[in-house]
Amino acid sequence: MDGFRRSFLIAEERRDSKGIIEEHRAAIDDIDEQIVELLNQRARHAHVIQIHKPAEQMALFDPQREEEVCIHLEECNEGPLYNEQLRYIYAAILKVMKELRV
Template identity: 30%
Template sequence: MTDAETQAKVQELRERVDQVDLELIRALSERAQIVQDLARIKAEAGVAIFDPKREEEILRRVVEQNPGPIYDSSMREIFELILHRIRDLEIQRGEFQR
């Protein structure tokens, strides 16, 4: 592969990474919005917003559906962080009840 071909391939792959990053941002924002809607509905109904069984179910499914190459333990950690940060958002908004 020539230097020009290498540079072109590197640029192409970087653009693909940038696109995936954008998709992740959009998906995380959509997930947070859905969780906010769910929290609002639960709060209005007087139902506890945090459900540890549901969270464990989500984390189990994440590991089961992980195609790799990210290790299962790492994927679980990533999703634990996502769940915790979205919960932090709910706490800041005053919608979180244990």
């Protein structure tokens, strides 16, 4: 294979990989839009709950409920994320939900 063809093929492969990456990035952008919408929906529910907690003598931070949330995540987790990785992500989500200022 001469030098010209070799560099041409590499360029082709690169264009293929580049195309694949762009395609998946577009999918990720779509998913992120949905995640943002869903996180805001989740925040709205959390906010309503926070408003009603004092009347029920319930604390803002409820470790028992947070564990229930995580167990629920694990029950619906089909991978490839590990359960523990979902918990990392949700640690941040739950922290933000507790600190809502709507």
